[in-house]
Structures are given as C-alpha cells and as structure tokens.
Amino acid sequence: MTDLTTLLEVGGPVAALGGGAAYARAKRPGIYWSTVGLPISTVRLLSSYGSVMEACGLTVAPSRLRVLAVKATTRREVRSVPPRRGIVRPTSTGLRVRLRLAPGQEPADVAASAERLRHAWGVHAVYVTTVKPGVVELRLVGFDVLRKVRMPRKLHPDLLRVPVALREDATPFVRDYRTVPHQLTLGATLSGKSMYLRHLVTGLARQPVALVGIDCKRGVELAPFAPRLSALATDPEQAAELLPVLIKEMEDRYDLIKDRQGIAPSTPDEKITSDIWGLPEHERPVPVVLFVDEVAELFLVATKKDEERRDEMVTQLIRLAQLGRAAGIYLEVCGQRFGAELGKGATMLRAQLTGRVCHRVNDEASAKMALGDIAPEAVSAACAIAPERPGLAVAGDTSGGWSRIRTPYLSLDDAAETCREWAHLVPDLPALKPFRPDVPVPPTAETPGPLVWPRPVTD
Structure with a gap:
C-alpha cells in the first residue's frame, strides 16, 4: 500500500506535467515555448555551440599566436575557431544571437548551414540576416508562428x-x-x-x-x-x-x-x-x-x-x-x-x-x-x-x-x-x-414600450 501511495504521489504530478506539456505544445505553442522549449534550446545552444559550428564547417584555423598561447599554457589539442558568439537574447517566439564571422567567412556560409543548425538545437527554423559587415544575426524560431497568427503587440504604424x-x-x-x-x-x-x-x-x-x-x-x-x-x-x-x-x-x-x-x-x-x-x-x-x-x-x-x-x-x-x-x-x-x-x-x-x-x-x-x-x-x-x-x-x-x-x-x-x-x-x-459611395444609415433601435401596460378600470 505504501508503494502504491508513493507511486501516486510521485507519478501523478509527473504525468500531469507531461500531459500538460503535450497539450500546450499542440494547442498553445507559445506557452510551451516560454516554459519548456526556451530553456531546453538555450542549454543546447550554449553547451554544443563549438562542436556544432565545427560539424557544420563554420570554423577556421586558429592564428599562430593562439596556437603558441595554447601550447604554452596547456597540453590540450588546438581546435579550430568558431565565429564569436554574442549574448543569447530570448523572445516570445524564439532566440536571437549575433555572430562575428571569422576572417574568410561570409554570411552565405552560415545561411547554407541553417537547416543543420535547426536540427542541432531543436528549433522550428533558423534564419540568418546580415547586421553589418562581418556580423550576422541568427533568429531561431521555436514553433510554427504561421499556424495560428498572433501579431506582435508593439507595432509602430506610421503614415502609409x-x-x-x-x-x-x-x-x-x-x-x-x-x-x-x-x-x-x-x-x-x-x-x-x-x-x-x-x-x-x-x-x-x-x-x-x-x-x-x-x-x-x-x-x-x-x-x-x-x-x-x-x-x-x-x-x-x-x-x-x-x-x-x-x-x-x-x-x-x-x-x-x-x-x-x-x-x-x-x-x-x-x-x-x-x-x-x-x-x-x-x-x-x-x-x-x-x-x-x-x-x-x-x-x-x-x-x-x-x-x-x-x-x-x-x-x-x-x-x-x-x-x-x-x-x-x-x-x-x-x-x-x-x-x-x-x-x-x-x-x-x-x-x-x-x-x-x-x-x-x-x-x-x-x-x-x-x-x-x-x-x-x-x-x-x-x-x-x-x-x-x-x-x-x-x-x-x-x-x-x-x-x-x-x-x-x-x-x-x-x-x-x-x-x-x-x-x-x-x-x-x-x-x-x-x-463618393452612398453610405446607408444604420437602422435606429425602436423606442421600447412601457414596462407595465395600464389596465382599464371597470365599475
């Protein structure tokens, strides 16, 4: 009886959380991303950034100064250098991170590897935009935003x-x-x-x-x-x-x-x-x-x-x-x-x-x-x-x-x-x-009658 009680106490909340997460992922992808997807994808990106960039061919050989410094201070192997990563900025729909390209790289190299990056970090899509020469921004989208469209709250419409x-x-x-x-x-x-x-x-x-x-x-x-x-x-x-x-x-x-x-x-x-x-x-x-x-x-x-x-x-x-x-x-x-x-x-x-x-x-x-x-x-x-x-x-x-x-x-x-x-x-x-088109006048509501109708008084 004690084992059954323990199972219910532990397994019940776990099952409820798992079921809630599955429901949110299917019906409320924005909520699922903010509570579950965002932390997982952030950890994946931070922990595997160097290896993923190397697997995608987005690294370059280190400079001679870097090689000498590594050999002089440690005995570990000198690895190729990935693009320098900026701060990971979460959004309501995904992540944004800027990369400073290494010498000899171009934005097309990163764009060609967007599909590989998507699978490596477990997101819906990865888009690459050029910020300025030598700097690109990765926009990671956590779910299909076009399935149920919700326009951003902060919009700045202007004339035309x-x-x-x-x-x-x-x-x-x-x-x-x-x-x-x-x-x-x-x-x-x-x-x-x-x-x-x-x-x-x-x-x-x-x-x-x-x-x-x-x-x-x-x-x-x-x-x-x-x-x-x-x-x-x-x-x-x-x-x-x-x-x-x-x-x-x-x-x-x-x-x-x-x-x-x-x-x-x-x-x-x-x-x-x-x-x-x-x-x-x-x-x-x-x-x-x-x-x-x-x-x-x-x-x-x-x-x-x-x-x-x-x-x-x-x-x-x-x-x-x-x-x-x-x-x-x-x-x-x-x-x-x-x-x-x-x-x-x-x-x-x-x-x-x-x-x-x-x-x-x-x-x-x-x-x-x-x-x-x-x-x-x-x-x-x-x-x-x-x-x-x-x-x-x-x-x-x-x-x-x-x-x-x-x-x-x-x-x-x-x-x-x-x-x-x-x-x-x-x-x-x-x-x-x-x-100028004729504008129909909307019908006006009729004046309601009295709530109590009078009754004739009889002798």
Missing part, C-alpha cells in the same frame, strides 16, 4: 505604413507605400486575398489618406468600407469615368510641384523637391491609395465596342503606375488571375508593380506571372500553399527577396465597423465627390 501580416521568422510584414508604391496581389477564391485587403483598408482608414476603390464585382468586396472611401466604382463603366479624374488629379499635383520648383535662385536646394513629400505640410496634397479588385474585369471585353474603353482604362492604369508615386497616388492591384493573355498592356502594368504578394493560385502560370520575374525560386513555394491554410502567401519585391507571410483573421463586420469609426477622416477632394 501598415502592418498586415506575420512573416515566417516571427517579424511583422509591413506594407510601406513610401518604399514600395505599387503592388500586385493575387489569390484564388478562399485563399485569404480578401483578408489581406481588409487589413490594408482598416490600417489605412486610421490615417489621413484618401481611399479610392474599383471593385468590378458590383462592390461586394469594397462596399462594406463605403463610409471611409472617397470614391468607389462598381463596374467597368464607372471605372472608365473614375480613372480620368485620377489622371487629372495627378496632373494637377505635378503642376503644383512644378510651381514650387519655379522659385528664386537664392532658395536653398533642400527646398526644391520632385514629389509631394518635399512640399510644405500646409501645401501638401493628401495621399491617395487606389484599390483595384478583380483587375481582370477591366481587361475582359465582350464586344468590339468595349475594346476601345478597355484600352483607355489600361493606359490610364499604366500612367498612374508610372507617374503616380511622385504625386502621392499609390496602386493596390488585386485579382484571382493575371497573365499576358488578358490583353495588351497587362505585362507593362505588371512591370510597374514593385511589390508582389501571391496567395494560393489555381495554376502555376499565375504564380510565375506574380513572382517568376523577381524570384523564380519563390514560384514553387507559392504553388505549395495548401487550401487548409487560408491567408498564407509568398511576398516578394523587385529586389529578389521573398518570404512566407500569413494574415491574421479579421471579420468583415469588424473591418466595416473600423471604417465607420474613422469616417470623419475622409479628406475633402472636390474632384472625387461625384464618385
């Missing part, structure tokens, strides 16, 4: 900078219109493209920015955000009327910039500008972000009569993509399919869209159209996105870099409520007033 997703290395993916003015976003039905668009709209709704939408699906995607939109076109006919107005607005802004440049020779050079951001704040026009959903609908024509209108709209979009950045007009082009077969101007328009985000697509050609010209190796990553993970995408830009991202869930009701809350920030642009 919107954190919309989480990268696979646990850093936020920020859509920065000042750096990447125009972007192409592709995704099949139920791939998460609409969720990505919701985060963009709600992030920009809180900023002093004019939002303009072209939604040729009769407005089903952008109409819920009508209280915050300055203009909305819901079919190709309305789009054909809206785009020339944006072109005229762009030309007026260029005239304003040129007038500002035509100043006295004695004016300092720092006051001469080539875009709206160099203008004084009281003269600077409000930035405009144009969302184009289902861009293929602008290219498709049913009759010969519509072909001329299509060519005009495509030409205007290309002009906005080429010249709009300096005027503070930015494009966010979305669609399920985008290819050269859409017609004249499709490839030229794509070439002006610096940013690329590709969700799950139905064919490899769409992934190649989005990413093939900037990062061919990212095409296979985009084609491997499973339908069970909506919101997962591959993001890249014309610099050749790419990464996997995933947007957190945001309901349509919450996004629409955010737009209603910030509707007072809609800027005054007279040219866009004819295209």
Whole structure:
C-alpha cells in the first residue's frame, strides 16, 4: 500500500506535467515555448555551440599566436575557431544571437548551414540576416508562428505604413507605400486575398489618406468600407469615368510641384523637391491609395465596342503606375488571375508593380506571372500553399527577396465597423465627390414600450 501511495504521489504530478506539456505544445505553442522549449534550446545552444559550428564547417584555423598561447599554457589539442558568439537574447517566439564571422567567412556560409543548425538545437527554423559587415544575426524560431497568427503587440504604424501580416521568422510584414508604391496581389477564391485587403483598408482608414476603390464585382468586396472611401466604382463603366479624374488629379499635383520648383535662385536646394513629400505640410496634397479588385474585369471585353474603353482604362492604369508615386497616388492591384493573355498592356502594368504578394493560385502560370520575374525560386513555394491554410502567401519585391507571410483573421463586420469609426477622416477632394459611395444609415433601435401596460378600470 505504501508503494502504491508513493507511486501516486510521485507519478501523478509527473504525468500531469507531461500531459500538460503535450497539450500546450499542440494547442498553445507559445506557452510551451516560454516554459519548456526556451530553456531546453538555450542549454543546447550554449553547451554544443563549438562542436556544432565545427560539424557544420563554420570554423577556421586558429592564428599562430593562439596556437603558441595554447601550447604554452596547456597540453590540450588546438581546435579550430568558431565565429564569436554574442549574448543569447530570448523572445516570445524564439532566440536571437549575433555572430562575428571569422576572417574568410561570409554570411552565405552560415545561411547554407541553417537547416543543420535547426536540427542541432531543436528549433522550428533558423534564419540568418546580415547586421553589418562581418556580423550576422541568427533568429531561431521555436514553433510554427504561421499556424495560428498572433501579431506582435508593439507595432509602430506610421503614415502609409501598415502592418498586415506575420512573416515566417516571427517579424511583422509591413506594407510601406513610401518604399514600395505599387503592388500586385493575387489569390484564388478562399485563399485569404480578401483578408489581406481588409487589413490594408482598416490600417489605412486610421490615417489621413484618401481611399479610392474599383471593385468590378458590383462592390461586394469594397462596399462594406463605403463610409471611409472617397470614391468607389462598381463596374467597368464607372471605372472608365473614375480613372480620368485620377489622371487629372495627378496632373494637377505635378503642376503644383512644378510651381514650387519655379522659385528664386537664392532658395536653398533642400527646398526644391520632385514629389509631394518635399512640399510644405500646409501645401501638401493628401495621399491617395487606389484599390483595384478583380483587375481582370477591366481587361475582359465582350464586344468590339468595349475594346476601345478597355484600352483607355489600361493606359490610364499604366500612367498612374508610372507617374503616380511622385504625386502621392499609390496602386493596390488585386485579382484571382493575371497573365499576358488578358490583353495588351497587362505585362507593362505588371512591370510597374514593385511589390508582389501571391496567395494560393489555381495554376502555376499565375504564380510565375506574380513572382517568376523577381524570384523564380519563390514560384514553387507559392504553388505549395495548401487550401487548409487560408491567408498564407509568398511576398516578394523587385529586389529578389521573398518570404512566407500569413494574415491574421479579421471579420468583415469588424473591418466595416473600423471604417465607420474613422469616417470623419475622409479628406475633402472636390474632384472625387461625384464618385463618393452612398453610405446607408444604420437602422435606429425602436423606442421600447412601457414596462407595465395600464389596465382599464371597470365599475
């Protein structure tokens, strides 16, 4: 009886801890990492750093001075020298440590061994970034952060900078219109493209920015955000009327910039500008972000009569993509399919869209159209996105870099409520007033009746 009692007293808590750890690892990976994974991985890294670096071929021969010092003070074998390790800094999702490379090493050597380091230290992934010449940072991610996305709490959104997703290395993916003015976003039905668009709209709704939408699906995607939109076109006919107005607005802004440049020779050079951001704040026009959903609908024509209108709209979009950045007009082009077969101007328009985000697509050609010209190796990553993970995408830009991202869930009701809350920030642009969408007035609650109904008094 005593042995059974002892077994229950010792084995019960051990079984409970083991079961709790297994549950946390499956359902709450963040908690499991903070309590179990972080200490274990830290001990593994500190205890096996030298041997792991040597096994990965990341060591160099010691200097002659080091060899003489070791032989003079000890009798142990002189071993090769690994990169100098900095302080291990824990995070809520992993570890970070900086390495000072030895002479003759380069960051590509460490990046090539990332998979070996992952297995040696028992983490989910290892990412290598260059901090400065001779110094790299290892970012160890303890679990799959894209399985259930939780955006970092400390985000610093700025004008035209919107954190919309989480990268696979646990850093936020920020859509920065000042750096990447125009972007192409592709995704099949139920791939998460609409969720990505919701985060963009709600992030920009809180900023002093004019939002303009072209939604040729009769407005089903952008109409819920009508209280915050300055203009909305819901079919190709309305789009054909809206785009020339944006072109005229762009030309007026260029005239304003040129007038500002035509100043006295004695004016300092720092006051001469080539875009709206160099203008004084009281003269600077409000930035405009144009969302184009289902861009293929602008290219498709049913009759010969519509072909001329299509060519005009495509030409205007290309002009906005080429010249709009300096005027503070930015494009966010979305669609399920985008290819050269859409017609004249499709490839030229794509070439002006610096940013690329590709969700799950139905064919490899769409992934190649989005990413093939900037990062061919990212095409296979985009084609491997499973339908069970909506919101997962591959993001890249014309610099050749790419990464996997995933947007957190945001309901349509919450996004629409955010737009209603910030509707007072809609800027005054007279040219866009004819295209301002009608905002339905929410039904008012009926006045409740009395709690006690009177009864007639009878004699």
